[in-house]
Amino acid sequence: MKEIYLDNNATTKVDEAVFEExxxxxxxxxxNPSSMHFFGGQVQSKVNEARNRxxxxxxxxxxxxxxxxxxxxxxxxxxxxxxxxxxxxxxxITSRVEHPAVLTQCRNLRQKGYRVTEIGVDxxxxxxxxxxxxxxxxxxxxxxxxxxxxETGVIFPxxxxxxxxxxxxxLFHSDAVQAIGKIPINMAASGIDMLSLSGHKLHAPKGIGVxxxxxxxxxxxxxxxxxxxxxRRAGTENAAAIIALGKACELAGLHMVxxxxxVKAQRDLLxxxxxxxxxxxxxxxxxAERLPNTTSIAFExxxxxxxxxxxxEFGICASSGSACTSGSLEPSHVLRxxxxxxxxxxxxxxxxxxxxxxxxxxxxxxxxxPPIIARLRLMSPFGREHLQGQK
Amino acid sequence: xxxxxxxxxxxxxxxxxxxxIPDADAVGEVGSLACGDALKLYLKLDADKDRIVxxxxxxxxxxxxxxxxxxxxxxxxxxxLDEALAISNQDIADFLGGLPExxxxxxxxGQEALEVAIFKYRGMDIPAHDSEHxxxxxxxxxxxxxxxxxxxxxxxxxxxxxxxxxxxxxxxVTNFTKAGGACGGCIPKIKELIAQVxxxxxxxxxxxPEKLSNMKxxxxxxxxxxxxxxxxxxxxxxxxxLIDIDGSRVQVAFxxxxxxxxxxxxxxxxxxIKLRDLVAEDIVVExxxx
Numbered sequence: 001m002k003e004i005y006l007d008n009n010a011t012t013k014v015d016e017a018v019f020e021e022x023x024x025x026x027x028x029x030x031x032n033p034s035s036m037h038f039f040g041g042q043v044q045s046k047v048n049e050a051r052n053r054x055x056x057x058x059x060x061x062x063x064x065x066x067x068x069x070x071x072x073x074x075x076x077x078x079x080x081x082x083x084x085x086x087x088x089x090x091x092x093i094t095s096r097v098e099h100p101a102v103l104t105q106c107r108n109l110r111q112k113g114y115r116v117t118e119i120g121v122d123x124x125x126x127x128x129x130x131x132x133x134x135x136x137x138x139x140x141x142x143x144x145x146x147x148x149x150x151e152t153g154v155i156f157p158x159x160x161x162x163x164x165x166x167x168x169x170x171l172f173h174s175d176a177v178q179a180i181g182k183i184p185i186n187m188a189a190s191g192i193d194m195l196s197l198s199g200h201k202l203h204a205p206k207g208i209g210v211x212x213x214x215x216x217x218x219x220x221x222x223x224x225x226x227x228x229x230x231x232r233r234a235g236t237e238n239a240a241a242i243i244a245l246g247k248a249c250e251l252a253g254l255h256m257v258x259x260x261x262x263v264k265a266q267r268d269l270l271x272x273x274x275x276x277x278x279x280x281x282x283x284x285x286x287x288a289e290r291l292p293n294t295t296s297i298a299f300e301x302x303x304x305x306x307x308x309x310x311x312x313e314f315g316i317c318a319s320s321g322s323a324c325t326s327g328s329l330e331p332s333h334v335l336r337x338x339x340x341x342x343x344x345x346x347x348x349x350x351x352x353x354x355x356x357x358x359x360x361x362x363x364x365x366x367x368x369x370p371p372i373i374a375r376l377r378l379m380s381p382f383g384r385e386h387l388q389g390q391k
Numbered sequence: 392x393x394x395x396x397x398x399x400x401x402x403x404x405x406x407x408x409x410x411x412i413p414d415a416d417a418v419g420e421v422g423s424l425a426c427g428d429a430l431k432l433y434l435k436l437d438a439d440k441d442r443i444v445x446x447x448x449x450x451x452x453x454x455x456x457x458x459x460x461x462x463x464x465x466x467x468x469x470x471x472l473d474e475a476l477a478i479s480n481q482d483i484a485d486f487l488g489g490l491p492e493x494x495x496x497x498x499x500x501g502q503e504a505l506e507v508a509i510f511k512y513r514g515m516d517i518p519a520h521d522s523e524h525x526x527x528x529x530x531x532x533x534x535x536x537x538x539x540x541x542x543x544x545x546x547x548x549x550x551x552x553x554x555x556x557x558x559x560x561x562x563x564v565t566n567f568t569k570a571g572g573a574c575g576g577c578i579p580k581i582k583e584l585i586a587q588v589x590x591x592x593x594x595x596x597x598x599x600p601e602k603l604s605n606m607k608x609x610x611x612x613x614x615x616x617x618x619x620x621x622x623x624x625x626x627x628x629x630x631x632x633l634i635d636i637d638g639s640r641v642q643v644a645f646x647x648x649x650x651x652x653x654x655x656x657x658x659x660x661x662x663x664i665k666l667r668d669l670v671a672e673d674i675v676v677e678x679x680x681x
Contacts, residue, residue, distance in 0.1 A: 303427065305393075305453035309403065330541070330573040331427070342425040379409050379457065381431035381449035382424055 001315045004361040008201075009150050009178055009294060009352035010319055014244070015203040021247040022205070025240035033237050034228060043239050050246025054210055057249040058195070059186035066211045066229045067242050071177040071198030072101035074211035075144070077222035077233070078173040078194040079105055082142035083114070084220035089141035089170070091115040095127060095156075096337035101196075102144050102175055103333070115139070124287035125154035125338050133164055140170040147179035147195075151334040151350055152285035153294025155179070162191040171217065177201055181252035182259050182291050193217045199241065203354075204248035208241035255355050263353050264292035270351060270362050271295040277370040284340060284348060293353040298335075298344035302376040307349055310372045316365055319350045343382075395454060396488035402458035407465050410447045416440065419508025421500055426542055426569070428452030428497065430460050432504040434467065434512070442471045448504075455487075455494040462486045463501040472509050478502060479555055480567070492625070495567045499552060538580050541573035546584060553588045557622045561585065599669060609636050611670045616643075619669065620662050624649055631662070639673045641666060644680065 005013065031040035033047050048062070055062045068074045079092065079102065094106045096118045103118075110116045117135045120128045127145065136143060143165035148155045162172040173194040179185065181202035187195065194217065199208035213219055213232065225234030275281055280300040299307065304320030311318055330336065331345035340348070351365070395403070415433035422429030428451060435445035446464035450457050462483055467475045480498040484490045490498055535547030552558065552568050561581045565572045571581050603611065616633055624630050629649030634642040643662060645655050652658070655678060663676035 301424070301451065303452050303456070306403070306457060309454045313404065346424070346427045379406065379449060380451040381420065381429055382451055 004314070004316045004364055006351040006353055006357065006361070006365065007317045007319050008354040008357075009153075009350065011200045011206065012203045012354055013356060014205050015248060015251055017251065018204055018244045018247045022240040022244035025243055033239055034226070046243050046246075047237055047239055050242045053246035053250045054197075057180070057185075057253050058197075058212060059188040059190075060212055061215060063230075064187070064212055064215055066213055066232045067237060067245075068209040068211050068233055069207055069235075069238070070209040071099075071175065071196050071201075072209075073222070074196035074198075074209045075099070075101040075173075075175050076105055077211050078196065079109075079142055079144055080222050081194075081218075081220045082171045082173070083109070085218040086141040086171075089139050091117070091137065091139040091141060093117045093119065093132070093135050093140055093143040093145075093165075093170075095119045095121065095145055097121055097125065097149055097151075097334040098144070098146055099150055099175055099177070102146070106144070119145070121154075121337050123339050125149060125152045125285035125334070126288045127156045127161070129157065129160065129164075132161060136164055136168045136170060138168055140165070140168055142171045142173055144173040144175065147174045147176035147185075148183070148291050148294075149285070149334060150178050151332055151348075152288075152296045152338075153178070153291035153352075154285040154288040155183070155290060159191060162193075166191055178291060178294075181249075181256075182293055184256055187212060187214070199245040199248060202248050202252050204245040205241050208238055208245045210245070258355055260292045263355060263357065266357055266359065266362050267293055267295055267351070267353050270353075270365060271297060273366045274369060277366070278373050280344075281373075282344065284335060284338065294350065295352075296348055296350040298340055299347040299349070299373050300341075300344040301380050301382045302347040302373055304347050304349060306376055307347065307369075307372060310376070311349075311365075311369065314364065314368045316368065319352075320348060393455070393491050393494065395458075395491070398462075398486075398488040399455060399458040399490065402461040402487065403454040406457055406461040408445075408447045408461065409449070411449060412445060412447050415447075417508040417512035419504040419506070419511065421503045421507060422452070424451065428456045428500060430456065430500050430504045432460070432463070432501075432508050434508050436472075443467050443469065443475060452497065452500075453494070455490055455497040456500060458487055459483050459490070459497040459501040460504075463505060467505065472512075475505060476509055478505060480552075481556060492563070492566045495556075496569045499567055538584070539568075539570035539573075539577045541576075542569045544568055544570040546580075549581065549584050550588055553585055554592070557618045559585060559589070559622045560626045563622070563625065597669060599667075599671065603671060605638070608639075608671060612636055612641055612666060612674070615666055615669045616662070619665055623661075624658070629658075631658075634679050639671060639675060641674055641676050642679045643676060645678065 029043055031043045033040055033044040051062045051065050054065050092106055092109055092114055094102055106116045119132050145156050145158055145161050147158050158174045165172040171193045174192050175196045177196055177198040180197045193214045195212035197210040200206040219232060221232050223234045228234055228237055271283055274297060282298050284296040284298055308318060308320050335345050335348055412433040412435050416436040417434040419432045431449045433447045434443050437444045446467050448460040448464050450460040466478055466486055480502040483498040483501045484495060535545035538544060538546050538549055549564060549568060549570055553564060556567055558564050558567060561571055561578045564570055564581050571578045613633060621630060628647055630646040631643045631649060632646055634644050649655055649658055659676050659678045663674060666674040
């Protein structure tokens with residue numbers, strides 16, 4: 001069965017051109033970029049080229065790019081560094097809807113005696129800016145807020161938030177893992193100090209990330225050892241993956257317009273048609289500015305895992321904010337923070353598209369999903385009494 | 392992705408007996424929308440009002456909840472009420488070829504709905520179930536003090552599940568009942584309940600029987616492995632499988648974390664001691680790789 005892959009916020013296909021770019025750096029050009037000989041040197045120059053390509057996509061300078069192993073490492077490095085450079089500041093601010101890479105780290109800091117504020121969101125997933133303004137004080141070391149939410153695609157006003165943080169002398173970090181490659185980002189005109197990127201969300205392989213570090217921002221490395229990455233991240237460079245990420249960033253720049261026109265149109269068609277075909281449904285974060293590729297739809301009176309497994313029968317790959325899929329027992333913290341009613345918190349499905357998504361694939365989902373929801377509702381003890389009048 | 396057995400998948404994709412019975416003799420309803428799963432079970436009895444001639448279900452929940460409900464309806468048909476009451480949640484899981492441990496609460500929900508239906512039919516006092524309450528009482532037939540506030544689960548119910556399934560860790564209790572799976576605030580209390588149940592079990596003297604037929608011996612060996620040995624291994628992420636019993640020679644294979652574990656020799660010895668204590672003095676446990 002051919003997959004219809006609409007789970008690109010989880011991970012993406014490695015672009016063939018990206019794979020070709022990295023292929024020689026395993027068996028042939030396997031030198032260590034830090035070596036003095038010609039054999040390492042030729043890898044070094046490709047790593048430099050990759051650094052330039054990443055910097056170009058972000059509107060950054062190559063010196064500001066630190067290669068890491070993943071988005072999670074970048075997030076951890078950013079927050080730990082801020083606490084190390086401001087030992088007298090004991091307050092950290094984040095949001096209630098962050099990725100666990102940030103949220104778990106912040107909650108662990110609370111155990112260590114730090115004051116941690118988690119800013120709330122409204123019903124559409126928009127950040128409570130007034131709460132943020134009231135929370136930042138002279139004790140705040142770092143404010144870490146995601147650029148765009150992985151589950152709903154809701155975009156936060158990170159530039160404005162960065163301004164609020166800087167006014168009190170705090171550092172500002174943004175987990176931009178979901179945003180990069182989907183919406184234009186220009187760090188040259190930004191007040192953000194640190195930014196996290198993950199390769200496998202933009203058609204590079206897994207196991208490569210970036211921490212953007214604004215020039216002049218004080219920094220203490222998470223990993224120490226060798227002098228790689230100007231001593232800001234020790235450990236032999238994952239040269240092949242770095243080279244792949246460079247190519248992926250170049251392609252992301254080329255496809256940025258398509259992402260916001262073609263992909264967005266497919267996403268809109270998918271969600272609008274489903275909303276018309278299926279009663280008792282709502283778009284999570286539908287009232288907010290969102291990424292062009294993401295839609296999260298909550299279906300009342302059905303459970304997400306059951307929907308996903310029935311979709312899977314048609315080759316359709318999506319994800320769910322439901323508890324049962326993750327092994328936890330409560331619906332996602334993002335949906336709960338948004339106050340999504342309990343009648344549909346368990347039945348949310350996220351579709352995340354990419355530039356590889358075809359119109360035919362969208363048509364398949366539009367055809368197959370409504371009967372799946374109807375079937376599960378008929379099976380549900382709550383389906384009938386609440387769904388009088390459903391087609 | 393969950394590692395569901397083909398039987399679970401079959402009962403999820405082709406559920407048996409979905410729907411309602413308008414003139415049902417007994418109806419059992421557990422769970423709620425807020426909890427994330429709910430089951431309404433309908434039973435139709437024969438003219439003597441003793442044997443179950445038809446069973447149907449409506450379920451809101453994940454694949455394993457639907458499969459457990461479907462399995463339950465198949466299992467109860469043709470049984471009289473007492474036989475039906477003897478069905479345990481483990482029986483439902485076994486019928487399905489096993490459930491991932493994180494999903495055992497689905498089999499518990501099935502057993503619970505069955506019990507509620509029959510208790511209600513027999514006129515036992517059960518508070519009316521409000522299907523839309525927010526995180527209310529998931530298992531309405533169990534009086535007692537609410538331990539897990541998130542899922543509305545009482546101490547009486549938890550102790551019953553801990554005892555019947557020989558649970559030894561708070562994590563297992565969460566997998567079987569959901570209690571403690573949300574805010575986690577009740578986990579210390581769950582640990583206390585486990586200690587209480589284990590204490591009560593220990594108080595009951597269990598001794599080796601005087602004389603055993605070969606058949607009885609084999610049964611007892613299996614029972615001790617299920618009740619006393621496997622839960623201990625689960626607690627460390629391991630497991631074992633009984634391969635063969637030949638007289639007093641018991642062949643086991645270690646699974647999961649126990650497989651290839653350097654101290655599996657000690658574990659085999661532990662199993663042997665348990666079996667010698669509770670079954671027969673001459674038991675020899677052998678580890679095989681099958």
